[in-house]
Amino acid sequence: MHFDVLVIGAGLSGLSAASLLAKRGLNVATIDKAYCPGGSCGAFKRGDAIFDQGSSMLFGWGEKGFNAHRFLFNCLEESITMIQHELLYCVHYDGRKVRFFPDIPRFIDEVSTLFPGQxxxxxxxxxxxxxxxxxxxxxxxxxxxxxxxxxxxxxxxxLHHPLSYIRFLSYLNISAKTLLSKYFTDKAIFNFFDKLTSTYCYVTVEESPAILASVMFVDNHVGGSYYPAGSTLSLTGALEKVIEQNGSTMMAEREVVSILFNQGKPGGVLLDDGTVHTADQIIYSGTVWNLYGKLLPHNETTEQQRSWAQKQEPTYPSVVLYTLVDKDVVDELTLAVEMLVGRPDALDEQEVTAYIPSVDDRTICADDEHIILAIGPSFGSWDALDQKAYQQRKKQEIERLLAVLEKRFPSIREHLRHAELASPRTIQRFTLKNGGAVAGPKQKLGNHMFKRQHIRTDWDTLFCCGESTI
Ligand SMILES: Cc1cc2nc3c(=O)[nH]c(=O)nc-3n(C[C@H](O)[C@H](O)[C@H](O)COP(=O)(O)OP(=O)(O)OC[C@H]3O[C@@H](n4cnc5c(N)ncnc54)[C@H](O)[C@@H]3O)c2cc1C
Known part of the structure; x- marks a missing residue:
């Protein structure tokens, strides 16, 4: 079939692009390998409980500041109920609990208990x-x-605020560590900021570009974080609805295996079942490695383009433990997002972010239950394992993550109703993220902003969006 636009990938970025174009009246087809849309922001059910696959803490919904998602829903004239987390989250750091209050002076009081001299x-x-x-x-x-x-x-x-802009632009090519060094003398506080940049951007303060970190440090408080009422399914479902109500098409369980060229330009796609679709324009929302390594024909790309993509350094692979527990496991002071830091001075597998979305949204599981997700880095290789060894490794990983969670939720093992694990292989299988890297290439100094894949490509019929891009 022929479409105005083909969108490859129905994660948040592909769905956003497709819904905006469909709303404008274009005939769009959105193709995804998975059986339901959402990508890393998808959800699945076990019985009546709904688990978010990955993203559970959403940004960009504030009234002020960085609020791209709010803007999107306004453009689409769609309503959605977002639950704002009262506190952004808390970090269990060096035996203390640091709460991220929206009020910055109050937050500074909290951090000062860890670093009084600062x-x-x-x-x-x-x-x-x-x-x-x-x-x-x-x-x-x-x-x-x-x-x-x-x-x-x-x-x-x-020209409106020249000093602020000059300062902001001067942060383009320096690290967050260089910026922090202008203010802080106690080196131990750098470890604390390391935890913040690694949660948001998957990089240390040394790697993190100051231009991104400086915005993120404040946006944490001003913009806040949110959860879509009813699970992340409400968010991706709302976008899917706009696409279909405007006469466009969702194609599930189909992988694009090749981008086809017509007169030297991308003009169609070949699917894994042999079907061909053509379009005036194509938008690709998957990883940069797959784009240049698999989808674009070798004879249409240059060695330089392919090696540039290959050199993009990935974010670390993750494991996710999904648990359903008795309600009493979670005490009254528990926040919807809690970061459990293993070692203040290094990132290791003990470092886990726990999402407990049922703290804020009681509709996603039964009254006497809570959902706890644990997400953390996985440094060992999962590739070479045969099926038996792989299942064994998954079991060990569940035990390991339960032991980490047990420090925060001591009765979790006795009151566990369900536990299952997504390994980096699972993440790759369901979202086509190479090696299970959580968020595409690292937003690392030297590999950030303009150095990433731009929205426009070298061909005027192919555009990119999503986490591999600028
Ligand atoms: C476990 C985990 C937890 C996370 N937690 C958070 C969080 O709490 N907050 C936050 O802000 N971010 C979080 N992130 C990151 C965030 O989810 C992603 O950055 C964001 O959802 C990416 O959206 P995307 O559309 O760019 O890509 P994706 O969500 O990866 O979507 C890409 C889609 O394209 C499809 N696709 C790709 N190639 C093809 C092809 N050739 N053919 C067909 N389909 C294709 C894939 O199947 C996938 O569905 C998390 C990520 C993970 C993995």
């Missing part, structure tokens, strides 16, 4: 970052990627 530096640092965030992000919201920003509009914004 209180004044914290006040100065957050004061400066807040001013910059207000001038650059809140007063001049931009809903496009940096490579697509209109130069005239950018200049106008710059």
């Amino acid at each position: 209180r004044e530096s914290l006040v100065r640092f957050y004061g400066d970052m807040q001013t910059m965030y207000q001038h650059v992000i809140v007063e001049n919201p931009s809903y496009t990627t940096p490579d697509e920003v209109d130069k005239k509009a950018a200049l106008k914004s710059l």
Whole structure:
């Protein structure tokens, strides 16, 4: 069949692109390998309990600041109920619990109990970052990627608050560590900030570009984090509804195995069942490694393009433990997101982010239950294992993660109703993320922003979106 636009991938990015185009009246087909849309933001059911596959803490919904998702739903004229987490989350760090209050002075009080000598530096640092965030992000919201920003509009914004913009742009090529060094003398506090950058961007402060970290540190408090009422399925389902109600098509359980060229330009796709579809434009939302390594024919790409893609360093592979537990396992002070830090001075497999979405949304499991997800890095290889060894390794991994959770939820083992694990292989199988890398290529200094895949490609009929891009 012929479409105006073919979208490869029905994760959040592909669904966003497809729904906006369908709303504009274009005839769009969105193709995904999985049986239901969502990608890393999908969900699955066991009995009556709903588990989010991956994403459970969503950003970009605030009234002010970075709020791209809110903007999207306004464009689509769709309503959605998002539950705002009262507190962004808490970090169990070095025997203490640090809560991320929306109110920055209160948060500084909390962090100062860990680093008493750094209180004044914290006040100065957050004061400066807040001013910059207000001038650059809140007063001049931009809903496009940096490579697509209109130069005239950018200049106008710059002239409005020149000092803040110059400061912001000076952070483009320095690390978060260099930025923090201007404020903090106690090296131990860098380890704390390391945990924040690794949760959000999967990088250390040394790797993290200051331009991204400076926004994220403040957005944590101003923008907040959210959960779609009824699970992440409500979010992806709302986008799917817009696509279908506007006459466009969702194609599930079909993998695009090749992008076909017509007169030197991408003009169609070949699916795994041998079907061919053509389109005027194609949008690809999968990984950059698969795009240049598998989907684009070798004779249409250059060695330079392929080796550039190959060199993009992946974020670490993850494991996810999905558990359903008796309600009493979770105490009243538990937040919907809690980060359990193993070692303050290093990232190891003891470091787990626990999502307990049923704290805020009581509709996703029975009254006497809670859902606890544990997500953490997995450093050992899962590739060479045969089926038996793989199942064995999964069992061991469940035990290992339960032991980590047990430190926070001591009665979890006795009150466990269901436990299952997604390994990096599972993540790859369901989302086509190479090696189970959680979030595409690392947003690492030297590999960030303009150095990533741009929205436009070298062909004017092929566009990209999603976590591999700028
Ligand atoms: C376990 C986990 C937990 C996470 N937690 C959070 C969180 O709490 N908060 C947060 O902000 N982010 C989180 N993330 C990251 C976030 O989920 C992703 O960055 C985001 O959802 C990516 O959306 P995307 O559309 O770019 O890609 P994806 O979600 O990866 O979607 C890409 C889709 O394209 C499909 N696809 C790719 N290639 C093809 C092809 N050739 N043919 C057919 N289909 C194809 C895949 O099947 C997939 O469905 C998490 C990620 C993981 C894995």
